[in-house]
Amino acid sequence: MAPSDSYDPRAVQDKWQARWAEIEPYRAEESADDSRERRYALDMFPYPSGDLHMGHAEAFAIGDVPARYWFQRGYNVLHPIGWDSFGLPAENAAIKRNEHPAKWTYANIETQAASFHRYAPSFDWSRRLHTSDPEYYKWTQWLFLRFYERGLAYRKGGQVNWCPNDQTVLANEQVVGGHCERCGALVERRTLTQWYFRITDYADRLLDDMAQLEGRWPDRVLLMQRNWIGRSTGADVQFVIEGRAEPVTVFTTRPDTLYGATFFVVAADAPLAAEICAPEQRAEFEAYREQVSRESEIDRLSTEREKTGVFLGRYAINPVNGERIPVWASDYVLAEYGHGAIMAVPAHDQRDLDFARRFGLPVRVVVDTGEADPAQTGVATAGDGRLVNSGPLDGLGKADAIARAIEVLESKSLGKASVNYRLRDWLVSRQRFWGCPIPIVHCASCGEVPVPDEDLPVRLPDLRGADLAPKGTSPLAAAGDWVDTACPRCGGPATRDTDTMDTFVDSSWYYFRYCSPDYADGPFDPEQVRTWMPVDQYTGGVEHAILHLLYSRFFTKVLHDMGMVDFTEPFTRLLNQGQVILNGKAMSKSTGNLVDLGDQIAEYGVDVVRLAMLFSGPPEDDIDWADVSPQGMAKFLARVHRIAAETAAPAGADPAAGDVTLRRATHRVIDEATTMVEAQRFNVAIARIMELVSATRKAIDSGPGAADPAVREAAETIAILLSLFAPYTAEEAWEALGRQAPVIRAGWPSADPALLVEDQVTCVVQVAGKVRDRLEVPPGIAADELERLALASDKVRAALGDGGVRKVIVRAPKIVNIVPA
């Protein structure tokens, strides 16, 4: 009997898909009188690029488990779905096909929605949203305007990252190793005026609030965010530059080493360098600056290459000792970080030391760490030690010296304690069409004017095909009728801002919208958000560790400050699923290293694919599809189905009258599977169900038989536990057992404690750490009784020989270890 004879996945899928559409078992209830506990399960919403693939299958199988578990527990569950539907691929496809991006986008959404219906995550479809719908992006614009009012959205000119392939600027977070995070092109620098969100105002809170997430988010995500924000504490110190009226401020984390500063470095591309360069050094400096401006981001990032720089012909005065030190320009100092200038302490900073050795500048040790002289070894000493050659700081340790140095600086108004961040403000404007228009109008007499709320949304004009071709400025600029408008303030002629927002703005608040997707008086109904949020479980890929997740945390804090929400972190728990790979390599269309989800489902069915994804290992691990066995999963599901069909005890039969051995197995599995689901170790939970299936099979074949009430109890337990992982098979089995759909509302079983205690357990008796005997004892046996039994064992006495006993360690009822004299 082949599995297909008894269990046809496709027929079962079609049957239940239709039934579920009728009974809507996954609908969240928003009524305030519903007193059930609430849970919010969220999956990172998909971008509609073609159909769903294996990666989606894994992510949504994993994200579905906690949602389904909560349904079984009887909670009121919000498990929504939507699409992150603005973005470049749609625009590129539209150019190629001479269409509107919406056409490609919404066609793909329909394809994915149909695939999702078949894949059957427990979504509440009534809350579906798309970020490219005007009903949605109206509120993205509304939020932009609130940010603008609060000074959190602003425009400034400066050096920005430019992707030559996508023809748009990028945020720092979207440049990875000097390449565009999206398309991989080498990123260039341009000087442009752009819109920013002032995320740096929230740097401290983004860091400090991570305490709330500790242990609930993966460590590596927290670490990456910490690194990205990059807080460092130290001091601002003012140096006078000879011949310049205003002193120049530098930031240092080591004010204790001020007496060791032997030169001063200004970022070569900072205006200050050009300003203070002495005439006789001008030519050399200009040549150097030209060279620096030509180097790519990749060159600049390389730590291997030798330091470069030029002397600017000027001197700075060390504020603590009045020493004259030469001022250099170099590209190892960044114009955008700190103040674009540093004091260089080569003895205690490796970068400064490399520079000093390259250009023959002096090295002066001011912290005696007990290590060899950096000037000789070329290795800067950054550790703790006693201060030397440092006037009033002499003799202090590093930490004390830092504190003392800051005190001295502050008392003389030469500096102050200071904090710097690696994090930069979030550049949000994009020179592309298929995004949310920035709701600002530029008026010759009034300047920047926000579009009034009642005029939102500012809809995209109807552009398509060639009009969208990138030309380095936003395609929106070409829509003359759209661009020309009246100033909302003075009524005079004005133009619309032609940039659109980074799509990460759209996705920074979608999980709020799900709470009240049709709400018309704001981005969300505060009442609904209060009852549903924060999100209890968020599932998605780790690639968003410092993009979407950082931005979303920022948005939530701003909404909190606006009084719109009463919490400060949006996602209580985060799970990053691994990737699906093949033969150790990422799947890729171009190399043909691909497994098609549709093919897999056609061959084995949805449940097999889901189960294979979940059973292959812990959810965080990558899944190599070459290692999984869909056939094995199919075999298991067929076993489940057969057990349900064979179960002969009537529904409602009292399990207490059933076979106690099988009942023990059932309740042990309930207990352990529950623990494993809560610990997010779904592979182990499934293994437990497999054990129960085997035990039930055995009971039917060679035990009390299919008519025993314990078999029914086991079979029903299997169906319910399995409903978290293989919804179709579980529902079909539930029906075969004479129960009424949906199985997802059957209720999670609880283990009977009386059935969890064994009446006999095996106690291992060791002599000198080696197992010598096993005793069958009652679990509640007393330690001294067990010790007596163990010492009385013939095998133990044989092992001990003539020697005496030095010590006996008893851990009742599991083990006795006897240490011979």
Add this chain to the structure above:
RNA sequence: GCCCCCGUAGUCCAACGGGCAGAGACACUUCGUCGAGAACGAAGAGGCUGCAGGUUCGAAUCCUGCCGGGGGCACCA
């Protein structure tokens, strides 16, 4: 270069706060059943827990070092 995570059977993976190395799956061997199959049921084999030390009565588990794999950061003063 610095930091984090991970090395268990041929393979994917279990093993709770140190206590019998094995739950489950794939592959393998054997047996039974039958409608004779790539079906169903059962049994079995398989290990220096990456290596070397240490702590302990007892270590896959804790500590140190090394080797191997994965990830993050990498001129951020």
